[in-house]
Amino acid sequence: MSPADPVYVNTRKMILSSENPFHFSGKAGKGIGSPHTGMDRIWPISVVMQGLTSKNESEIRECLRILKGCHAGKGFMHESFHKDDPAQFTRSWFAWANTIFGEFIWKVFTERPHLLQ
Numbered sequence: 001m002s003p004a005d006p007v008y009v010n011t012r013k014m015i016l017s018s019e020n021p022f023h024f025s026g027k028a029g030k031g032i033g034s035p036h037t038g039m040d041r042i043w044p045i046s047v048v049m050q051g052l053t054s055k056n057e058s059e060i061r062e063c064l065r066i067l068k069g070c071h072a073g074k075g076f077m078h079e080s081f082h083k084d085d086p087a088q089f090t091r092s093w094f095a096w097a098n099t100i101f102g103e104f105i106w107k108v109f110t111e112r113p114h115l116l117q
Contacts, residue, residue: 003053003055012053015032016032016050020032022034022035024039024040024041024042024083025083026040026082026083026084027083027084027085028042028066028069028070028081028082028083028084028085028086029042029047029066029069029070029081029083029086030042030066030083031043031044031046031047031050031066032046033046033080037079037080037090038080038090040082040083040084041080041081041082041083041088041090042070042080042081042082042083043079043080043097044067044070044077044078044079044080044081044094044097044101045077045096045097045100047063047066047067047070048063048067048077048097048100048101048103048104049100050063051063051064051067051104051108052100052103052104052107057112057115060108060112060115061115063104064108064115064116067101067104069086070086070089071086072086072087072089073087074092074093076092076093076094076098077094077097077098077101078090078091078092078093078094078097079091079094079097
């Protein structure tokens with residue numbers, strides 16, 4: 001499906017909004033979570049996917065900012081972090097999140113390296 005397709009555009013818009021009951025926004029960041037990890041917990045994977053699917057540099061930069069601040073000093077992506085306190089996280093190391101984070105960083109580096117400065 002093309003990223004310009006109205007179904008894609010509207011679905012992405014709804015998922016990344018307060019209309020989605022599992023989209024959380026707080027002091028530490030905003031993103032999608034699920035009942036699996038608990039309410040008010042954001043999946044770094046969701047922030048990565050938002051960045052990977054964005055063409056908007058401001059949005060990509062915001063995703064990078066959130067990801068940079070959500071690892072709670074551990075240097076790795078977690079399964080989830082609390083929207084207001086990244087020190088409250090699940091799984092201190094989560095291979096899936098770390099792998100896709102690496103893919104996101106590589107994409108930004110190859111396509112928009114100035115966003116990493």
